[in-house]
Amino acid sequence: MPGLEVTVISGRSLSQARSRERGKFSDEYSRSVAICEIDPDDVKELGALEGENVRVKTEFGEVVLRATISRQAPHRRIVFIPYGAWASMLFGTSTHTSGMPTLKGLKATLERAPEAKVASLQEITSMKTK
Amino acid sequence: MPRTTLQNVLCTFCASGCDNLEITYDGRIVDSARNGCAISVSRFTTADESRILKPLVRKGRTLRPTTFAGSIDRAARILHNAKYPLLYGWSQTSCEAISKGIELAELVGGLIDNTTTSCHGPTILGVQDAGEATCTLGEVRHSADLIIYWACNPVHSHPRHTDRYTIFSEGRFRKTRKDRKLIVVDVRKTDTAKLADRFIQIQPNGDYELLTALRTAIKGEEIEQDSVAGVPVDTIEEIADMMMECEFGALFFGLGLTMSMGKHRNTEAALALVRDLNYVTKFVVVPMRGWFNVTGANEVSTWQTGYPYAVDLTQGYPRFNPGDTSAIDALARGEVDAALVVASDPVSHFPRAAAKSLLEIPIVTVEPKRTPTSDASEVVIPSAIIGVEAAGTIYRIDGVPLEAKKVIEPPLGVRTDEEILDAIIRRVKKMGARR
Numbered sequence: 001m002p003g004l005e006v007t008v009i010s011g012r013s014l015s016q017a018r019s020r021e022r023g024k025f026s027d028e029y030s031r032s033v034a035i036c037e038i039d040p041d042d043v044k045e046l047g048a049l050e051g052e053n054v055r056v057k058t059e060f061g062e063v064v065l066r067a068t069i070s071r072q073a074p075h076r077r078i079v080f081i082p083y084g085a086w087a088s089m090l091f092g093t094s095t096h097t098s099g100m101p102t103l104k105g106l107k108a109t110l111e112r113a114p115e116a117k118v119a120s121l122q123e124i125t126s127m128k129t130k
Numbered sequence: 131m132p133r134t135t136l137q138n139v140l141c142t143f144c145a146s147g148c149d150n151l152e153i154t155y156d157g158r159i160v161d162s163a164r165n166g167c168a169i170s171v172s173r174f175t176t177a178d179e180s181r182i183l184k185p186l187v188r189k190g191r192t193l194r195p196t197t198f199a200g201s202i203d204r205a206a207r208i209l210h211n212a213k214y215p216l217l218y219g220w221s222q223t224s225c226e227a228i229s230k231g232i233e234l235a236e237l238v239g240g241l242i243d244n245t246t247t248s249c250h251g252p253t254i255l256g257v258q259d260a261g262e263a264t265c266t267l268g269e270v271r272h273s274a275d276l277i278i279y280w281a282c283n284p285v286h287s288h289p290r291h292t293d294r295y296t297i298f299s300e301g302r303f304r305k306t307r308k309d310r311k312l313i314v315v316d317v318r319k320t321d322t323a324k325l326a327d328r329f330i331q332i333q334p335n336g337d338y339e340l341l342t343a344l345r346t347a348i349k350g351e352e353i354e355q356d357s358v359a360g361v362p363v364d365t366i367e368e369i370a371d372m373m374m375e376c377e378f379g380a381l382f383f384g385l386g387l388t389m390s391m392g393k394h395r396n397t398e399a400a401l402a403l404v405r406d407l408n409y410v411t412k413f414v415v416v417p418m419r420g421w422f423n424v425t426g427a428n429e430v431s432t433w434q435t436g437y438p439y440a441v442d443l444t445q446g447y448p449r450f451n452p453g454d455t456s457a458i459d460a461l462a463r464g465e466v467d468a469a470l471v472v473a474s475d476p477v478s479h480f481p482r483a484a485a486k487s488l489l490e491i492p493i494v495t496v497e498p499k500r501t502p503t504s505d506a507s508e509v510v511i512p513s514a515i516i517g518v519e520a521a522g523t524i525y526r527i528d529g530v531p532l533e534a535k536k537v538i539e540p541p542l543g544v545r546t547d548e549e550i551l552d553a554i555i556r557r558v559k560k561m562g563a564r565r
């Protein structure tokens with residue numbers, strides 16, 4: 001099945017905030033942040049399973065995340081990714097003269113990626129050598 | 131050391147300013163944080179985890195321990211030698227430290243920006259255009275009979291906001307949940323939306339249109355469409371009636387307005403809606419600021435430079451022009467040649483291209499815990515956690531200043547942000563005039 005056209009929203013989640021306090025290199029942080037919350041009906045349409053990896057792509061970048069079925073649904077064709085290094089891969093730097101980049105409401109495609117690996121925090125932020 | 135309990139401790143996570151925590155600790159270990167939310171408990175009880183304990187400097191590919199004086203000297207040299215240094219972070223430290231940061235920015239001729247820039251910066255731009263009819267959270271708690279959470283999810287971001295200040299609080303004139311109505315406007319049926327009397331599900335990037343439609347309805351004019359941003363006109367008119375019929379309304383809006391298309395025009399529309407409502411009834415607006423002292427960062431920056439964030443001091447006088455003098459824009463243009471990061475992690479949280487630009491320049495990080503930004507730094511100076519290991523002044527969401535307490539001692543040899551910045555300032559001054 002081809003991917004779904006979706007809108008990406010990034011934001012704060014309770015588990016992201018709690019695990020951040022513990023430390024960004026904790027397993028708990030990666031488990032809470034490297035995820036993509038998808039509407040239950042969109043999960044069915046995509047043919048994905050909870051916990052399976054998915055790929056999200058925007059015009060600025062792409063990232064592989066673990067799919068979770070949203071408990072804050074319905075939100076058809078909207079995916080939620082907690083703030084963090086994984087979500088940051090998807091956003092551009094244009095601020096429309098406000099200083100603020102667009103971190104919510106960006107067009108994206110969502111596709112299954114069961115064979116792809118979710119990058120660790122070190123991997124995703126070590127872009128120095130490229 | 132015996133087990134000790136400290137009363138009325140302020141939580142330093144979000145900007146709600148919950149100041150009734152009861153912290154029990156034994157030596158350097160906090161056992162419990164009563165009255166705290168789940169985030170607050172984690173903040174206090176895991177304060178000793180993932181800590182940076184020694185100053186570090188880069189040698190080749192690794193960070194190696196050094197002396198405090200050695201780290202200050204290297205940090206001062208980096209900032210002193212830079213042509214366009216960025217001094218970024220500031221919302222998770224005290225006003226006293228922020229004040230030092232601005233002094234340092236002036237000294238080295240830098241660009242100083244706080245996390246407002248990627249948070250409620252557009253709100254400030256909106257306020258500059260439309261004004262802000264506001265009040266303290268105490269007044270909302272005692273008097274508001276209509277609460278609106280627009281594009282925010284306080285159950286996750288400000289977990290005690292509802293029970294301290296809004297629907298579940300016991301105020302003087304509004305005592306229980308039954309005394310208040312709650313409207314939630316969001317693109318998802320969030321955990322906050324599940325508490326609402328009316329949930330309005332809006333299409334992404336539709337806030338400006340819906341806010342404008344509400345202003346139209348409140349002025350008694352006809353909306354010449356069937357729906358706006360996915361919301362039927364009948365519903366818009368019903369919500370407008372609820373707003374006009376309340377005795378005291380309070381609109382809280384979040385980053386759904388500032389981070390989506392429209393940005394400062396969205397916030398301006400929300401502020402203008404509240405202004406319009408004040409011709410009919412009493413209505414206030416309070417932006418849901420994020421970090422515990424992001425408001426303080428704006429206050430201190432405004433006292434000392436005249437501007438709340440994105441202040442360029444390279445010319446010897448302050449310039450404020452978001453889009454030009456803001457951190458992400460300056461990094462994206464590749465103009466910044468060194469960075470001082472205090473209490474923030476821009477390598478994780480800036481859009482990839484801006485983070486990449488940051489990784490190509492020397493970074494000095496002042497931070498209690500290890501982060502991707504500290505890992506990528508030339509110099510890392512560990513600091514005490516404000517509100518846990520260091521006292522200081524912070525500003526709540528509504529601009530009320532509060533005192534953060536020192537509960538436990540920081541790890542041996544670890545200093546406060548204020549002390550560290552003061553040491554860098556003294557070292558830079560000894561280096562004499564810049565090239």
